[in-house]
Amino acid sequence: MSEILKFLTENPTFYIATTDGDQPRVRPFGFIMEFEGRLYFCTNNQKEVYRQLKSNPRLEISATSKDNEWIRLSGKAVFDGNPAAKVKAFEAAPFLAQLYQTPENPIFEVFYLTDARATLCSMTGAPRALDM
Numbered sequence: 001m002s003e004i005l006k007f008l009t010e011n012p013t014f015y016i017a018t019t020d021g022d023q024p025r026v027r028p029f030g031f032i033m034e035f036e037g038r039l040y041f042c043t044n045n046q047k048e049v050y051r052q053l054k055s056n057p058r059l060e061i062s063a064t065s066k067d068n069e070w071i072r073l074s075g076k077a078v079f080d081g082n083p084a085a086k087v088k089a090f091e092a093a094p095f096l097a098q099l100y101q102t103p104e105n106p107i108f109e110v111f112y113l114t115d116a117r118a119t120l121c122s123m124t125g126a127p128r129a130l131d132m
Helices: 002-010 050-057 083-092 097-099
Strands: 016-020 023-029 033-035 038-044 058-064 069-080 110-123 127-128
Touching: 002 033, 002 058, 002 069, 002 110, 016 050, 023 050, 023 069, 023 083, 033 083, 038 050, 038 083, 050 069, 083 097, 083 110
Parallel strands: none
Antiparallel strands: 016 023, 016 058, 033 038, 038 110, 058 069, 069 110, 110 127
16 A cells, blocks of 8 residues: 555546546546545545435546556545544645644545555556555
């Protein structure tokens, strides 16, 4: 998991793909943290991405490095109402205060991945599975 966190932290714009019915949807994200042994992300429960993940929690994440390596991370989103996870998110990313004011904001949501698999790929070598 540490290698995945490091890659996504060093390449802070990553893309999360969801489904909306039979239509794929992709959008940029920029927040990731480790909390209690899990990779966490956040969103706003007023957004389509939240509705899509509640309807179908399967997602894929991809990011590319300046060295033309890329990661593919897939799993299921589990929304977590744990107040400690929300507080930790605000500590990890102070910019969240500009968006949500406090971790208690009812539209602020955090989620982690289960059933996750990650692969690191490059143009020059075989894909390599990463430990979760």
